[in-house]
Every structure is written in C-alpha cells, then in structure tokens.
Amino acid sequence: xxxxxxxxxxxxxxxxxxxxxxxxxxxxxxxxxxxxxxxxxxxxxxxxxxxxxxxxxxxxxxxxxxxxxxxxxxxxxxxxxxxxxxxxxxxxxxxxxxxxxxxxxxxxxxxxxxxxxxxxxxxxxxxxxxxxxxxxxxxxxxxxxxxxxxxxxxxxxxxxxxxxxxxxxxxxxxxxxxxxxxxxxxxxxxxxxxxxxxxxxxxxxxxxxxxxxxxxxxxxxxxxxxxxxxxxxxxxxxxxxxxxxxxxxxxxxxxxxxxxxxxxxxxxxxxxxxxxxxxxxxxxxxxxxxxxxxxxxxxxxxxxxxxxxxxxxxxxxxxxxxxxxxxxx
Ligand code: GRF
Numbered sequence: 001x002x003x004x005x006x007x008x009x010x011x012x013x014x015x016x017x018x019x020x021x022x023x024x025x026x027x028x029x030x031x032x033x034x035x036x037x038x039x040x041x042x043x044x045x046x047x048x049x050x051x052x053x054x055x056x057x058x059x060x061x062x063x064x065x066x067x068x069x070x071x072x073x074x075x076x077x078x079x080x081x082x083x084x085x086x087x088x089x090x091x092x093x094x095x096x097x098x099x100x101x102x103x104x105x106x107x108x109x110x111x112x113x114x115x116x117x118x119x120x121x122x123x124x125x126x127x128x129x130x131x132x133x134x135x136x137x138x139x140x141x142x143x144x145x146x147x148x149x150x151x152x153x154x155x156x157x158x159x160x161x162x163x164x165x166x167x168x169x170x171x172x173x174x175x176x177x178x179x180x181x182x183x184x185x186x187x188x189x190x191x192x193x194x195x196x197x198x199x200x201x202x203x204x205x206x207x208x209x210x211x212x213x214x215x216x217x218x219x220x221x222x223x224x225x226x227x228x229x230x231x232x233x234x235x236x237x238x239x240x241x242x243x244x245x246x247x248x249x250x251x252x253x254x255x256x257x258x259x260x261x262x263x264x265x266x267x268x269x270x271x272x273x274x275x276x277x278x279x280x281x282x283x284x285x286x287x288x289x290x291x292x293x294x295x296x297x298x299x300x301x302x303x304x305x306x307x308x309x310x311x312x313x314x315x316x317x318x319x320x321x322x323x324x325x326x327x328x329x
Contacts, residue, residue, distance in 0.1 A: 013196035016044040016091035018099040023054020025097035032189030044089035079107040115150040127155035132173040147191040161191035232315040241314040249281040255290035258310035
C-alpha cells in the first residue's frame with residue numbers, strides 16, 4: 001500500500017541488522033517495518049558469513065546487504081569494517097539478530113544506546129549459550145526471550161522487553177527453542193519500534209525529567225494548569241522551578257520550562273539555537289525558557305544543568321547554602 005502521507009509522516013529511524021545465521025528475527029524486523037505506520041526501516045543486513053540465510057532473504061526483499069568473513073581478521077578490524085558498511089548505509093541504530101560474535105569494546109562504546117540484541121532467555125538468567133537446555137535442566141517453569149541494549153558485558157545491558165514462554169513436560173531444547181522463536185518474532189519488532197520512538201514519547205521524556213528533577217534537594221511534584229510541574233521548598237510554600245509542557249498552545253515541542261537569567265538570555269538562545277530552545281506561550285513573558293526535549297541529539301546532561309540552574313534561582317537560600325557547602329568538599 002502506498003504511503004500517501006509520505007510528506008507529512010516523520011522520518012523513519014534507519015536500522016542496520018547484523019546476522020550470522022538463518023535470520024528469522026531479521027525477517028520479522030523487516031516485515032514489521034513494512035507495515036503502515038512503521039517507525040523504522042532496515043537500511044542494511046550485514047553478516048560475517050556470506051552463506052548466512054538472512055542475506056538471501058534481505059536481497060530477495062530488495063534490502064542492501066554486506067558480507068565479510070571474520071576469518072583472518074582482528075576482532076577490531078572486522079567490527080570496524082561492519083560498522084563502516086552500516087554507517088555508509090545511513091544506519092542510526094544496529095540490531096543484532098543472531099550475530100554470533102563477541103564485539104570489541106571500542107565498537108560497543110561507539111554505539112552505546114544505539115545497539116540492541118535479542119537473547120533467548122529471561123535475562124538476567126542464562127547469559128551465553130545453551131539457554132534452553134539450561135532452563136529445562138533447572139526445571140524452570142518458563143524459558144523466554146529478552147531484547148536488551150548492548151554493553152561491554154555479555155548480555156548484561158538494560159533489558160528493554162521480555163516474553164516468558166511456558167516449558168511443558170517433555171520439552172527438549174529444540175521444541176522449546178521453536179516456541180521461543182515465535183515469541184522472539186513478536187518481541188523484537190515491537191521493542192525496536194518503541195525504542196527508536198522514545199525520544200518523541202512524552203511519557204518516556206517525562207519519566208527521565210522527573211528522575212532528574214526529584215533528585216535535587218527538597219523537591220516535589222505538583223500539577224500546574226493540568227501539566228506536571230516541580231517545586232522546591234516545603235509542600236506548603238514551595239516554588240516552581242520546572243514545568244513539563246507537551247505540545248501546548250499549538251507548538252510541536254515537548255519541552256522543559258525553566259527559569260533563565262532574564263529576557264536577554266532567553267531571546268538570544270531562541271534566536272541562535274531555535275532547534276534547541278523556544279519561547280513558551282505565557283511563561284516566556286516572565287523569563288521561562290523552553291528546552292526542547294523531542295529532538296535528535298538531546299543531551300540529558302545539559303537538561304540536568306538547566307534544572308539545577310533553575311532550582312538554584314528559586315530555592316530558598318537556606319537550601320542552596322547547604323548545597324554550596326557540600327560542593328566545596
Ligand atoms: C535467536 O534464537 C536469537 O535469540 C539468538 O540467535 C537466534 C537467531 O535466530 N540471539 P535467527 O537467525 O534470527 O533465526
């Protein structure tokens with residue numbers, strides 16, 4: 001079906017999938033990406049084995065492929081060549097799908113937060129190999145599958161989603177693996193889609209913001225004009241230092257409103273960095289600046305600094321003095 005909204009729908013996240021074998025998870029990701037409303041597209045399927053079945057499927061479906069055997073190459077060189085192919089295809093994310101390689105630390109670091117893996121167990125149980133045999137051997141009630149972020153430690157990054165699969169009496173590792181595989185094909189496209197969308201998901205952005213705001217001393221959350229707000233001081237006489245604004249008054253922005261030093265700074269930032277700052281309706285007139293959260297390249301450290309600045313402007317001196325004293329040590 002033609003995408004009649006091509007001009008207005010947001011750009012899709014570009015994903016490279018790395019495989020070593022049959023590539024059924026890659027196929028699940030690929031076919032899900034062809035549903036209307038899909039939020040990612042597969043720009044490359046790459047393998048460390050030219051005979052990997054996944055490459056064939058991708059080629060048949062008109063997806064670019066890349067194959068390079070790791071034999072005779074150093075780990076870092078092989079990773080770098082795979083990475084180069086992904087970057088040349090425009091990939092913003094890498095999805096490992098049965099990619100049977102340990103990755104070099106530099107490669108993992110460069111893609112931190114942008115590389116996912118699917119693992120056939122309910123992590124943190126059974127990292128590594130033979131997961132189904134180990135679950136059966138342990139007489140677990142369930143096996144299952146996890147999708148997680150890739151970090152340097154094997155199968156240990158943040159878990160983004162899981163499905164439990166009941167183990168039946170008489171299950172062998174193969175029969176269990178076959179049912180887990182069905183669950184894998186449901187899980188991976190959903191989790192990948194949610195993950196690449198989270199930078200524009202108001203719920204996710206609010207959760208991150210809330211964690212930072214409430215980590216500051218003597219803060220609490222209080223709704224203001226129907227939107228989440230954060231105050232410093234007592235429940236009774238506290239003052240707002242941050243507001244969360246979800247596309248209010250016709251703007252496309254999901255933003256954090258904080259106090260800046262005054263109108264000069266506000267006007268200057270909005271004029272010179274319109275992709276990062278905006279002048280919010282009503283609040284702008286009294287020196288609140290909008291920090292745009294739903295944009296590529298957002299840095300949460302910078303958001304945290306703005307929260308701290310605003311908190312300092314509003315907090316009672318008795319509280320900021322405590323923090324100043326602590327900072328001196
Ligand atoms: C899957 O079981 C996956 O969980 C694991 O490797 C297998 C890949 O299978 N990481 P396929 O190539 O996607 O069919």
